[in-house]
Amino acid sequence: MYDMTIQLRTDAGKRLYEQIYEHIRQEIREGKLLAGERLPSTRYLAEYLQVSRSTVDCAYDQLLSEGYIEARPYRGYFVCSLEDMLDIRMEESGSVPASPRQGDEEGALREEGKAQENCSRDAEEGLWQSVCGRKGRADCLYDFSPNGIDMSAFPFGVWKRITRDILNDANGELLSQGEPQGDYDLRLTISRYLHSSRGVNCSPEQILVGAGNDYLLMLLEKLLGKGKRIVMENPTYKRAYRIFHSFDYEIVTVDTDAGGMLVSGLQETRADAVYVMPSHQFPTGAVMPIGRRTELLRWANQVPDRYVIEDDYDSEFRYRGKPIPSLQASDQGGRVIYIGTFSKAIAPAIRVSYMVLPQELLERYLRCCFFYSCTVSRIDQRILNEFIGRGYFERHLNKMRKRYHAKHDLLLECLKPFETAFSLSGEDAGLHILLRARGNATEEELLGAAAKRGVKVYGLSESLVKTPGSEHGTVLLGFGALNEREIEAGAALLQEAWL
Amino acid sequence: MYDMTIQLRTDAGKRLYEQIYEHIRQEIREGKLLAGERLPSTRYLAEYLQVSRSTVDCAYDQLLSEGYIEARPYRGYFVCSLEDMLDIRMEESGSVPASPRQGDEEGALREEGKAQENCSRDAEEGLWQSVCGRKGRADCLYDFSPNGIDMSAFPFGVWKRITRDILNDANGELLSQGEPQGDYDLRLTISRYLHSSRGVNCSPEQILVGAGNDYLLMLLEKLLGKGKRIVMENPTYKRAYRIFHSFDYEIVTVDTDAGGMLVSGLQETRADAVYVMPSHQFPTGAVMPIGRRTELLRWANQVPDRYVIEDDYDSEFRYRGKPIPSLQASDQGGRVIYIGTFSKAIAPAIRVSYMVLPQELLERYLRCCFFYSCTVSRIDQRILNEFIGRGYFERHLNKMRKRYHAKHDLLLECLKPFETAFSLSGEDAGLHILLRARGNATEEELLGAAAKRGVKVYGLSESLVKTPGSEHGTVLLGFGALNEREIEAGAALLQEAWL
Numbered sequence: 001m002y003d004m005t006i007q008l009r010t011d012a013g014k015r016l017y018e019q020i021y022e023h024i025r026q027e028i029r030e031g032k033l034l035a036g037e038r039l040p041s042t043r044y045l046a047e048y049l050q051v052s053r054s055t056v057d058c059a060y061d062q063l064l065s066e067g068y069i070e071a072r073p074y075r076g077y078f079v080c081s082l083e084d085m086l087d088i089r090m091e092e093s094g095s096v097p098a099s100p101r102q103g104d105e106e107g108a109l110r111e112e113g114k115a116q117e118n119c120s121r122d123a124e125e126g127l128w129q130s131v132c133g134r135k136g137r138a139d140c141l142y143d144f145s146p147n148g149i150d151m152s153a154f155p156f157g158v159w160k161r162i163t164r165d166i167l168n169d170a171n172g173e174l175l176s177q178g179e180p181q182g183d184y185d186l187r188l189t190i191s192r193y194l195h196s197s198r199g200v201n202c203s204p205e206q207i208l209v210g211a212g213n214d215y216l217l218m219l220l221e222k223l224l225g226k227g228k229r230i231v232m233e234n235p236t237y238k239r240a241y242r243i244f245h246s247f248d249y250e251i252v253t254v255d256t257d258a259g260g261m262l263v264s265g266l267q268e269t270r271a272d273a274v275y276v277m278p279s280h281q282f283p284t285g286a287v288m289p290i291g292r293r294t295e296l297l298r299w300a301n302q303v304p305d306r307y308v309i310e311d312d313y314d315s316e317f318r319y320r321g322k323p324i325p326s327l328q329a330s331d332q333g334g335r336v337i338y339i340g341t342f343s344k345a346i347a348p349a350i351r352v353s354y355m356v357l358p359q360e361l362l363e364r365y366l367r368c369c370f371f372y373s374c375t376v377s378r379i380d381q382r383i384l385n386e387f388i389g390r391g392y393f394e395r396h397l398n399k400m401r402k403r404y405h406a407k408h409d410l411l412l413e414c415l416k417p418f419e420t421a422f423s424l425s426g427e428d429a430g431l432h433i434l435l436r437a438r439g440n441a442t443e444e445e446l447l448g449a450a451a452k453r454g455v456k457v458y459g460l461s462e463s464l465v466k467t468p469g470s471e472h473g474t475v476l477l478g479f480g481a482l483n484e485r486e487i488e489a490g491a492a493l494l495q496e497a498w499l
Numbered sequence: 500m501y502d503m504t505i506q507l508r509t510d511a512g513k514r515l516y517e518q519i520y521e522h523i524r525q526e527i528r529e530g531k532l533l534a535g536e537r538l539p540s541t542r543y544l545a546e547y548l549q550v551s552r553s554t555v556d557c558a559y560d561q562l563l564s565e566g567y568i569e570a571r572p573y574r575g576y577f578v579c580s581l582e583d584m585l586d587i588r589m590e591e592s593g594s595v596p597a598s599p600r601q602g603d604e605e606g607a608l609r610e611e612g613k614a615q616e617n618c619s620r621d622a623e624e625g626l627w628q629s630v631c632g633r634k635g636r637a638d639c640l641y642d643f644s645p646n647g648i649d650m651s652a653f654p655f656g657v658w659k660r661i662t663r664d665i666l667n668d669a670n671g672e673l674l675s676q677g678e679p680q681g682d683y684d685l686r687l688t689i690s691r692y693l694h695s696s697r698g699v700n701c702s703p704e705q706i707l708v709g710a711g712n713d714y715l716l717m718l719l720e721k722l723l724g725k726g727k728r729i730v731m732e733n734p735t736y737k738r739a740y741r742i743f744h745s746f747d748y749e750i751v752t753v754d755t756d757a758g759g760m761l762v763s764g765l766q767e768t769r770a771d772a773v774y775v776m777p778s779h780q781f782p783t784g785a786v787m788p789i790g791r792r793t794e795l796l797r798w799a800n801q802v803p804d805r806y807v808i809e810d811d812y813d814s815e816f817r818y819r820g821k822p823i824p825s826l827q828a829s830d831q832g833g834r835v836i837y838i839g840t841f842s843k844a845i846a847p848a849i850r851v852s853y854m855v856l857p858q859e860l861l862e863r864y865l866r867c868c869f870f871y872s873c874t875v876s877r878i879d880q881r882i883l884n885e886f887i888g889r890g891y892f893e894r895h896l897n898k899m900r901k902r903y904h905a906k907h908d909l910l911l912e913c914l915k916p917f918e919t920a921f922s923l924s925g926e927d928a929g930l931h932i933l934l935r936a937r938g939n940a941t942e943e944e945l946l947g948a949a950a951k952r953g954v955k956v957y958g959l960s961e962s963l964v965k966t967p968g969s970e971h972g973t974v975l976l977g978f979g980a981l982n983e984r985e986i987e988a989g990a991a992l993l994q995e996a997w998l
Contacts, residue, residue, distance in 0.1 A: 151671035152671060175650045350674075368745060373711050374850075
């Protein structure tokens with residue numbers, strides 16, 4: 001076992017667990033810790049470093065989440081195999097965003113895939129609605145929608161004050177059309193936020209501001225071109241699936257497991273692009289480990305004009321450890337298109353999303369799509385920019401993270417009686433968790449029994465592109481829009497229904 | 500000459516000229532006035548009806564604008580040939596909007612066109628920017644941008660008050676995503692406004708609210724499908740041209756004259772759709788006469804799945820006579836897609852446009868595109884709805900119409916000295932007029948001479964898809980964003996430059 005000498009500093013502005021996590025990560029990256037090597041037990045390391053055991057637990061959890069280490073039952077923690085790793089760097093928060101040129105050199109490895117997977121396009125007609133509040137609740141007592149978010153804490157007062165200030169200072173310029181990519185000030189603010197919170201390396205010039213992810217994907221279609229073949233995770237975010245389907249893109253799916261997309265399945269797809277949610281897969285909640293991320297980026301670099309669309313839709317809400325770094329942070333070849341939104345973190349009504357283009361696509365945008373005018377009003381852009389710039393966004397995020405954390409913990413507590421009959425996954429992040437029947441109960445049976453008691457839960461199959469026909473029904477329980485009383489009451493009814 | 504017996508009523512709630520206009524239009528429609536028949540002179544009719552001559556002038560102007568009659572030099576006014584006319588009806592303002600089902604029966608005449616026109620796609624790289632205010636003005640003294648609008652009169656106070664009221668009353672619902680087509684209340688308000696002001700027959704169900712025309716056209720692409728052939732006027736609105744080009748649509752152009760698109764040229768195009776601005780063509784300012792409108796609709800009805808995209812971008816601003824009715828008002832076959840915007844009438848920053856779908860496309864939308872979320876925030880939709888509903892929009896429009904009218908008249912006055920060297924067109928509506936050199940001055944020379952004196956004017960060629968290589972330079976002079984002093988000073992400099 002390797003000698004763990006870590007210089008812990010209490011004045012470093014970093015918490016102890018972060019220092020431990022970063023030290024071990026660094027050792028792994030530099031090859032000082034080799035694949036297969038066993039880490040000291042948490043108890044041993046805690047004693048050695050004179051810190052609490054939970055501090056070491058936190059550090060190991062983070063390394064686990066990001067795929068640097070793995071836990072083997074009864075044996076301990078071992079370093080994962082990363083021999084194919086690209087030079088993964090997570091920029092330190094607070095430093096200057098990199099110039100867009102940085103990602104310009106691409107490994108132009110060409111390799112043609114071998115097989116061609118045909119995709120079964122399901123022609124679902126059913127309405128898959130984002131249910132927040134009223135609509136969903138009207139026909140049931142408790143709606144565990146995975147898309148529900150808590151809007152009771154929206155800072156109306158602040159929003160109103162900022163709006164008033166902006167309209168007071170306004171002149172004709174504010175009413176004019178503005179830059180197609182979005183106001184520079186807002187893009188600068190977003191680039192700084194993404195850098196410090198998600199490790200995204202970009203300049204404001206690379207950012208497109210748009211009214212929702214759907215619109216940004218439509219714009220992306222103009223950049224990628226027609227008739228492309230795109231890989232999606234199965235299950236995946238069905239709205240995105242429908243959008244790519246409406247582009248007439250050929251959609252190929254690759255299955256997922258606890259580490260997200262089974263990236264090894266990409267080779268034979270010969271696809272032009274892949275749509276992934278590596279930091280928090282919807283709906284499984286999986287975090288893609290570092291090894292797969294590396295493999296994914298390598299695949300993207302194999303042929304020119306192949307891209308990874310990273311949808312980082314709710315990375316703000318993580319209740320354990322540090323946020324998982326974005327895939328874009330590791331992208332050296334300019335292959336990652338990063339998409340994010342303020343819909344979850346503030347409110348869907350805000351209608352502001354952003355897309356970070358790698359250099360090549362940015363040039364294509366400036367050449368071919370410069371004339372599409374920005375879909376977000378300048379007044380709204382200015383309000384959002386002030387909201388972030390004056391520190392309200394961070395405060396709001398912290399508040400929401402606490403609220404959601406409390407609801408998350410409460411729901412887990414309420415679900416304890418379910419543990420013998422169900423396995424639980426997707427916890428520790430996001431706004432929903434998954435329950436999978438250990439027995440033969442089908443999804444339909446579970447949904448039906450819940451509905452009879454006035455509880456709406458959501459089936460995993462709604463997110464499936466290809467149905468694998470699992471006999472174990474799996475349901476999603478979203479907790480964002482419910483308050484504590486509703487979570488308890490809803491869970492009690494589910495207990496009646498299922499146990 | 501036909502006997503003109505008109506029952507004029509002073510208590511009819513309609514102005515005298517409107518009653519005369521409507522009477523004659525009715526006579527023409529009912530065949531009581533036949534093609535080629537001569538109308539009484541304005542002096543004669545004025546004496547006969549005991550009204551002022553200007554009243555009759557107004558009525559005749561309106562009939563002229565709409566193509567019911569034509570003026571022959573030294574001979575008088577004659578009824579136009581309308582034998583192919585469909586049943587054109589302009590609904591009376593204030594009545595209930597028709598159900599969407601009304602336009603359901605389509606004349607399924609099929610006729611294949613004969614020739615196939617190839618389109619020369621210009622690969623312009625230049626940035627064709629919408630210049631409002633600052634940007635354009637920075638590099639010149641006076642910017643006669645045809646896209647400039649007057650934002651000094653924007654009712655910030657009212658806007659602020661409405662915003663405050665809405666945020667005061669707000670709850671979680673306002674922050675949720677809302678309906679994909681836009682909030683029903685706003686769609687109802689828009690449908691009423693369109694009906695009373697533009698004769699558009701539609702229910703709220705047919706309306707899609709979106710963040711700008713560009714986005715709505717992107718959505719329309721999903722409804723029309725890929726690889727379509729579309730006809731545009733030449734010259735046309737270049738942004739729309741660029742957008743269709745980015746769809747990889749084959750673009751065929753048809754020339755224009757004083758009556759807008761030369762609709763007879765459509766037959767041989769065998770196109771799937773046509774994009775027109777019949778009420779006020781950009782940039783020529785032409786109004787499409789009734790005969791051509793009829794021919795256009797007949798062409799659209801010849802084969803299934805053929806559509807007319809009517810861009811009614813600035814119909815609010817007409818300084819003479821009544822507004823020209825929309826083409827959609829005459830559409831009995833469900834062939835017209837009507838697009839309008841609040842960008843001109845309120846401000847580009849508002850970012851709210853709307854698209855009225857005919858029944859068949861609406862069904863396609865509900866089947867294939869229901870999942871695209873609305874691009875306008877609910878807060879903004881609510882503000883706009885209140886702004887219109889509380890009567891502020893109408894007041895604002897009236898104010899702006901007066902302002903623009905005054906600027907329009909002033910500019911015409913300032914351009915009087917130009918009359919020997921230039922012919923003027925595109926007056927009486929919109930926010931710009933055109934000057935065409937009678938001599939051999941090229942557009943480049945005119946722009947260059949103006950620029951030397953610090954005046955920015957815009958060449959017609961910017962709007963041309965196919966350059967006909969005219970020797971007579973034509974420039975656009977927009978007056979929207981300039982104040983009276985600037986118009987006078989700018990025109991004086993142009994006089995130095997060109998005369």
